[in-house]
Amino acid sequence: MEGFGGANLKVLPIPDTAPFTPLVVIELAEDTNEEAIAWLISRIKDKQHHGGAELMVDRLILDQNSKENHNIFIVGASRERLLVGAEDVGLVKEFSDGSMRSFTYANRHNFKNFLGDGDGFLSMVECQFIVKHELDILRARGETHVPGYPKIRLYPGKSIVRRIQSKGILVQIFPLHDKEELKRLSSTWYQNVRLSFQPLDDIRHYFGESLALYFGFLEYFTLAMVPMAFIGIPYYLFDWEDYDKYVLFAVFNLVWSTVFLEMWKRCSASLAYSWGTLSRKKAFEEPRPGFHGVLGINPVTGRQEPVYPYAKRQLRIYLVSVPFVLLCLYLSTCVMMVYFSAENWVLGLHDEEPTFWTSLLLYVPSIIYAVVIEIMNRIYRYVAEFLTNWENHRLESTYQNHLTLKVLVFNFLNCFASLFYIAFVMQDMPLLRQSLATLLITSQILNQFVEAFLPFWLQKRRNKHLHRKSGLASVDQELPFNQQVMLEANMSTYLGTFDDYLELFLLFGYVSLFSCVYPLAALLAVLNNITEVYSDALKMCRVFKRPFSEPAADIGVWQLAFESMSIMAVVTNCALIGMSPQMKSYFPDSETQLILLVVAVEHILLAFKFILTFVIPDIPKHIQIKLARLEFESMEALKKKKMLEAAAIQNKGQ
Known part of the structure; x- marks a missing residue:
């Protein structure tokens, strides 16, 4: 079975069963009752028609004197079981006529690249996704509770894995890295710095569609900003005091943002079709592991499961979560006002006695405020997760939507409120330019350090410690299989693309909202994204556990978020141009005429945006x-x- 799915992992011997390729690791709590372990393993191994998952599983062999957790199990499956599972999860593969079709086991020989018995037909990431799916749908039958844990109830027809995960018996499930394939991907992705496109097909083959689409969007966003960066440089160097000359640049920016987002839809549709996720049917969504409630009947499935009153959840949202979010927004506004007080004090100090040191001091409040913004954003993220968990949403998609809304609202106000205040209340364009540049540069440096280099340094220290413990002279030497599993088990868990898209969303806001004031923002964003490609690739390959594949046809709710930001950019840029002294000089006697002109131009540009959205189809013909x-x-x-x-x-x- 070695080599199935392109894996080069060691084959483990299983008593009374055939050897198998290790795909997924299950870690149970160290003090888990042996009766519960035996029951779970038997359910995983049992035949499908008996209600089992029909997978292969064995305990990881560790030194008896080791202080590591010994309740770690390796899971795999036979080739036939994985092929049947591919049909169960609705995997879409290329048919012999070149079209993309849902895979069926009975029709398997008519699919392209299905040769012989199908060895190598499924990639390792697809095999791991199938195993995870089969574990997730392992359902309780006649059991009323987890053996050895009479207080942990089981509900007939509900997922066993999700239940024991929510109760802390199951610590984690993660897919194993394939060292050889990872080396090949690393060499073509981030190890050699060069100007080239990312190997998106290879990324998808190793990490799945969701991550591949993120890196595809990051690349597309970076390339799309290159024209903006080149056009912005001469504007910044030669005409930065004459704001009326930015009209063409701002209009180009607004048209660019619309075309970029619409063309990305077409690009993502082409990628999703070639990967087989565009036409993939969405599976029935299971409740989240953390969802709880009294036992009731699901009106859709007719099964017994925990139910939670809709009215109670709405009360939690509107009486607790919404007021708390508003309180956080108020505190953010207070911090902003403290920043302006410090800014005024420094300006006054510099005006009284202008020196080299006071000129440097002018940048200190903005830098400190940028650092405070990043700290507040991260603290609020934990608060938002706690609140969303407490709201007790049944489905993961609903949970993610509520979390995304909370985080976007706070991050938008926290990052952009000061800029709006400077632009439209203080109407101080030089200060706006300085603040925007400081926020942009400081946030980029902090993000690169916190998200990539610090975790990489910590993981490198853990690697060295484990290699010394194993008696290996160099970190380049390959660890024994059991030590490699322990190394991956102790790696950080990748929490999804949420934070990565959020960072790009805020960057897009800095570039598009105030383009007529600081046209150099696009150049800084391009430089940031180039380093982001390499740092994100590094942390995915060297810092985090391998995440399970998540089938995706697009970037989801983030497409709407970026489109909303582009609409706000129309309003912001038109207002900034209308407020410039040069534009006001054309209407010295009537400010009303200027306002009407700005509103008319704004509506024309918005109409043009919507026409472009309508004209450019989302999916290629x-x-x-x-x-x-x-x-x-x-x-x-x-x-x-x-x-x-x-x-x-x-x-x-x-």
Whole structure:
């Protein structure tokens, strides 16, 4: 079985079963009852028609004197079991005619690249996704509680893994890295610094579609900002005091942001189609592991499961979460006002006695405020997660939507409120330019340090410690399999693309909202994104555990967030241009005429944005045709099946 899915991992011997390729690691709590362990392992190994997952599992062998947790298990599956699982999860693969179709085990030989018995047909990341899915849908049958834990109830038909995870028996589940494949990916991705496109197909093959789409968006965003950066440089160097000359630059920026986002939709649709996720049917969503409530009946499935009153959740949201978020926004505003007080004090000090040191001191309040913003954003993130957990949302998608809304509102106010205040209340354009530059540069440096270099340094120390403990002279030497598993078990867990998209969202705001004041922002963003590609690739390959693949057809709610920001950019840039002294000089006697002109231009630009959105289709024409043809063939096949069934019934009656 070695080599299935491209894996080069060691094959573990299992008593009374065939050897298998290790795919997934299950870590149970160190004090887990042996009766519960035996029950869980038997359920994982049991046949499907008996209610089991029909997977292969064995305990990781560690030194008896080791202080490490000994309740660590390696899970794999036979080739046939994985192929059947591929059909269960709705995996889409390339058919022999070149179209993308849902895989079926019975029709497996008609799929492209299915050679012989199918060895290598599924990638390792697909195999790991299938194993995780089979573990997640392992359901309670007649058990009323977890063996050895009479207080932990089990609900018939509900996921066992999610239940024991929410109760702390299950510590973690994670997929194993493939060292050889990871080395190949690293060499073509981040180890050699060069100007080239990212290997998105290889990233998808190793990490799955969700991460590949993130890196695809990061690359597309970076390339799209290159023209903005080149155009912004001469504006910044030669015309930065004449704001009326920024009208063309601002209009170009607004058109650019619309075209960029619409063209990205087409690009992501092409990628998703080639990866088989564009036409993939969404699976029925299971409740979150942390969801709790009294036992009731699910009206959709008819199964017994915990239920939680909708009204109670709404009360928690509107009587606790919303007021608390508003309080956080108020505190953020107070911090902003303290920053302005410090800024005024420093300006006054410099005006009284201008020296080299006081000129340097002018930047100190902005730098300190930028650091405080980053700290507040991170603290608030934990508060938002706690509140969203406490609201007790049933589905993971609902949980993510509420969390995203909370975090976006706070981060937007925290990062941009001071800039709006300087622009529209103080109307101090030089200070706006200085503050924007300071916030942009400081946040980029802090993000790179906290998100990439610090975790990498800590992980490198852990690696050295483990290699010394194993008696190896160099970190380049390969660890024994059991030590490699322990190394990965102690790695940081990747929490998803949320923070990565949030960082790009704020960067997009800095570039688009105030483009007519600081056109150099696009250049700084390009430089940041280039380093972001390498730092994010480094942490995915060297710092974090390998995440499970998440099928995705687009960037989800973040597309809407970026589009909303681009609409706000129209309003902001039009207002800034209208407030410039040069524009006001054209209307010395009537400020009302200037306001009406600005509003009219704003509406024209918004209309132009929506026309562009309508004109540019989200999915390329050739992909629309392929999807329509596949749907037509499915309908024809269904009609044929019904006709055959009707003919069979008629013949039976005769």
